[in-house]
Amino acid sequence: MxxxxxxxxxxxxxxxxxxxxxxxxxxxxxxxxxxxxxxxxxxxxxxxxxxxxxxxxxxxxxxxxxxxxxxxxxxxxxxxxxxxxxxxxxxxxxxxxxxxxxxxxxxxxxxxxxxxxxxxxxxxxxxxxxxxxxxxxxxxxxxxxxxxxxxxxxxxxxxxxxxxxVQPGMEKDFLGPLKVGKIPGVGKHTEETLKNAGIFYIRDIAQRTVEQMEAVLGNYGAELWHKAHGKHEGIVQPYHEAKSISTENTFHENTDDEAFLLSELVRMTEKVAYELRQDEKLAGCITVKLRYPNFETTSRQVSIDYTFRDDELIPVAKDLYHKLYRKGNKIRLMGVRLSDLTNHAMQGSLFDDAEKKNNLYKAIDAVKNKYGNYALNKARTIRGSDKEDKEEKEP
Missing domain, CATH: 3.30.70.270 (Reverse transcriptase/Diguanylate cyclase domain)
Incomplete structure (x- = not known):
């Protein structure tokens, strides 16, 4: 069959x-x-x-x-x-x-x-x-x-x-006259290496043997040989796979201490933003949830510019909190959720100071990866907090 x-x-x-x-x-x-x-x-x-x-x-x-x-x-x-x-x-x-x-x-x-x-x-x-x-x-x-x-x-x-x-069976013919740089993943350095070996077009790769390509680029040479023949097994990943990243905190004692609540909100937003970057995602929606001692639960969400950055997510989270919170009432639980996730996080970072800011986040995340998620926090979150976090990634 x-x-x-x-x-x-x-x-x-x-x-x-x-x-x-x-x-x-x-x-x-x-x-x-x-x-x-x-x-x-x-x-x-x-x-x-x-x-x-x-x-x-x-x-x-x-x-x-x-x-x-x-x-x-x-x-x-x-x-x-x-x-x-x-x-x-x-x-x-x-x-x-x-x-x-x-x-x-x-x-x-x-x-x-x-x-x-x-x-x-x-x-x-x-x-x-x-x-x-x-x-x-x-x-x-x-x-x-x-x-x-x-x-x-x-x-x-x-x-x-x-x-x-591109009709089935015509893949190799379609690729042949295109320059090697057209193959996804072939950057300037690899393209230069191929040119030095006399390989300028995709057909030049296809006309060589796997062994000849491995002599030029090692294991990657074999991969390019298969691609030059139009072979690729990547599957379409269903969009609904990663719907949201969230975290919740049920406090040991109900509290109406707003300084503490805002500190927790910042910490939790940092936490889900970190998870977002680890998954190499952007979020297009943020939700804040509050639960009162009588278990009445309220939440509010807003669509946002796609981002993975703490400094863009935290102000929105605070604004949602202020719109939700009924002053003077104690809070039992707080939650933050990021949803409407999409890939290619770097696309959200091509504006002012992008490279500097992205390098800063990479450095922060590297420290967190090595020493734990609480190794670095914004000053507002340093104040002591009773944590019973429940982190979720909805399927």
Whole structure:
């Protein structure tokens, strides 16, 4: 019995941050637009295709980008809008796709395997793309292929605002004329090593033996050889797998000491944010829960810009607490939950002082990993607290 033919679609919102800014300000259309931080210390979060013609690309220091393209329009970024549009696209896909993975704020994989028994997967995917464009007005590209790797590479070839179907059995032919840097995971250093070995195109890898590739790159050479032949076994990870990360604290004694309660709130928010970073996720929603001595439980949540940072989550948690708490009443239990999780945490960090702040969090997390979660805490949380934490990761 032959294995079932796989159909994997990859959707990618084109220059997502810029596209949202243009929707909100049509005067930007057709201009070289840079979205990101300050001129001196910021990083390019996204750039329009007009700016790319000057050699500008995302993650480039803003200062360098403006040197390459002095006439560029710099937009600081309305990050809440990006979260809103991302959720809008997610809801459209979730309503139609049997199985999908939200790989990042603007990128999705859909597993359509088995759908060909009922209708044409390619036509279905074209219609889904059209639904997304009609409802959001955002440009989006997609590719349909037999595996995730081919679909992702092909989407890049379909941009801007296009689509492509790599027919089963045509994977090697499609990959052959593309440069080796098109393979996901092949960075500048690896690409340079391959060029020094006379390997410039993916077909150059496919034409060599596994042993020859291992001589150039060791075990990774064998992996690239398989990829050059269009082979990839990665599966689409269901989006609902990681819904939330939460922690709760039932106090030994009911308390109305607000200084203590706020201290606990900060500590708990730091804790779930740390777990979020360990899972390499971003959160798009935060919830604070309070329980009174009579077991009356109240909670409040709010959608937020996708983030993994304590300093962005804590102020929101405090605001929710102040809206929830009835002054003078004792509290029995407090909880903090992060939900609407998505991958690719670094996408939420391309604004001012991003590199410095991310390095700070990496250093803090490294200490916590080595010495325990309470090794470093904000000053407000140092005050003694009775802890009976119950940490949860909802399936």
């Amino acid at each position: 032959q294995p079932q033919q796989r159909y994997i679609a990859h959707f990618d919102l084109d220059s997502f941050f810029v596209s949202v800014e243009v929707l909100n300000n049509p005067a930007l259309k057709g201009l070289p637009v840079l979205v990101g931080g300050s001129r001196e210390r910021g990083v390019v979060a996204a750039c329009s295709y007009e700016a790319r013609k000057f050699g500008v690309h995302s993650a480039m220091p803003m200062k360098k980008a403006l040197q390459l393209c002095p006439q560029a329009v710099l937009v600081r970024g309305t990050r809440g809008e990006y979260s809103r549009y991302s959720r809008m696209v997610t809801e459209i896909i979730a309503a139609k796709a049997p199985l999908f993975e939200k790989a990042s704020i603007d990128e999705f994989y859909l597993d359509l395997t088995g759908m060909d028994k009922f209708f044409n997967p390619y036509q279905w995917t074209i219609e889904l793309r059209q639904s997304i464009i009609e409802r959001t007005k955002l440009p989006i590209s997609f590719a349909l292929a037999s595996n995730k790797m081919i679909a992702k590479i092909a989407t890049d070839e379909a941009k801007p605002n296009g689509y492509i179907f």
